Amino acid sequence: MQTKLPFHVMAKPIGPICNLDCSYCFYLEKEELFEGKSNFRMDDDQLERYIQQYIEGQPANAPEISFAFQGGEPTLMGVAFFQKVIDLEKKYARSGVPIINALQTNATLLDDEWGVFLKKNDFLVGVSVDGPESIHDIHRYDKQGKGSFKDVMRGIEVLQKYKVDFNTLTVVHHDNADHAVEIYDFLKSIGSTFFQFIPIVEHDQILEAKNVQRPILPILQPDGKKIGVRSVHPDQWGQFLNNIFDRWLEKNDVGKIFVQHFDLMLGMVYGYPSSLCVHSETCGNAMALEHDGGLYSCDHYVSPEFHLGNIRDHTIAEMTESPQQKKFGDDKRDTLPQYCKKCDYLKYCWGACPKDRILKTPDGEEGLAYLCEGYMAFYKHTIPTFEKMSTVLRLKRPASDYINVEKIVAEQERRMITQQALQSGKKVGRNDPCLCGSDKKFKQCCGRPA
Ligand code: SF4
Ligand code: SF4
Secondary structure (H helix, E strand, O other): OOOOOOOEEEEOOOOOOOOEOOOOOOOHHHHHHHOOOOOOOOOHHHHHHHHHHHHHHOOOOOOOEEEEEOOOOHHHHOHHHHHHHHHHHHHHOOOOOOEEEEEEEOOOOOOHHHHHHHHHOOOEEEEEOOOOHHHHHHHOEEOOOOEOHHHHHHHHHHHHHOOOOEEEEEEEOOOOHHHHHHHHHHHHHOOOOEEEEEEOOOEHHHHHHOOOOOOEEOOOOOOOOOEEOOOOOHHHHHHHHHHHHHHHHHOOOOOOOEEHHHHHHHHHHHOOOOOOHHHOOOOOOEEEEOOOOEEEOOHHHOOHHHEEEEOOOOOHHHHHOOHHHHHHHHHHHHOOOHHHHOOOOHHHHOOOOHHHOOEEOOOOOEEEOOOHHHHHHHHHHHHHHHHHHHHHHHOOOOHHHHHHHHHHHHHHHHHHHHHHHHHOOOOOOOOOEOOOOOOOEHHHOOOOOO
């Protein structure tokens, strides 16, 4: 069976096991899901099923097939495991359809052997790093409580030495959200050109699951849910994105540095659908595969209620198209509060991720996104600029020309006037006054190549 639309799976070949012990990791406690288990490695049979089903289940017209490995820490599986991945991908590859591999890692275990392997097999590596040492080490430490920054930097040096493509994933939390400019400049300085920012929202379900006895942020609403102290505050999130955005413009980095939220916004303003589930109308085509072959509705919903089945018993394509998964994805739209449905920014936001819809709307309806205030501030601040970028892109100019949008639009209008005049039979010589009425010579005006 093949699905109608492409689907994506985040594979966790070593389940929740990690060599680090980052304070905000929502995945470490998933170990409790597999009670009494000590081996969290995906075995060869399950790996082969996964690769085969993932390739065979994608739609017939899939332009490429893209694998993503995450954890826990996937490099704990060792290079030999990933060599098997490559061998199996070759065994089941579809003729003429490229296969892409992405690995999300804390980078601390990367060495020369990894460098050679990742380069040879063209992996795109995502490195988790929260900022310079004093910021990164606040929450990202090892089992002994030692900050991991120096080990991460050593891993990045390996990637640079072997010229492996890498991007960065930065968790935005209460303690780094006020340092946007410092983080932006730092990520550039380590050679990242694609930044992903993930806001941390630790709500009471997560706190309960972790049995956490630690301070909580003030409850945002009188009868609202509790929020873990590490969570980014909604207004901090908006300010963080806006400060990153302003730095991006100030440094003339448009077209040189790519920020996931900005790419997403520009695409949507231009008219494309959202490329990120969180800001799509519905979701449900990005599942998580555990080391034992269990498939779950989403990386953020790895729990018994959202267990779709095991790849030993059903194919990934069958589970992707199951009524359970369809409902999971449709609920994102169907449970939106009226407040969101009437929001001016609905088409960009779609109420964000359902896991974070923990507030009440001003009129008392449940289900408002915790980060709503931040998103609104971000949209208000950035949409006018994204509209300018979109305008120049439509005129086949790079987005970085947004700064000259008025001039470019005026030039385009003049060229259209000239075009219409030429089509109606008017003649013009190179040194004649331009037909657009600009008082310039034709060769210096609309006669110039665009
Ligand atoms: S639940 Fe959230 S993270 Fe998961 S697929 Fe839906 S929008 Fe994405
Ligand atoms: S900005 Fe707020 S109100 Fe608007 S769609 Fe997003 S969460 Fe809903």
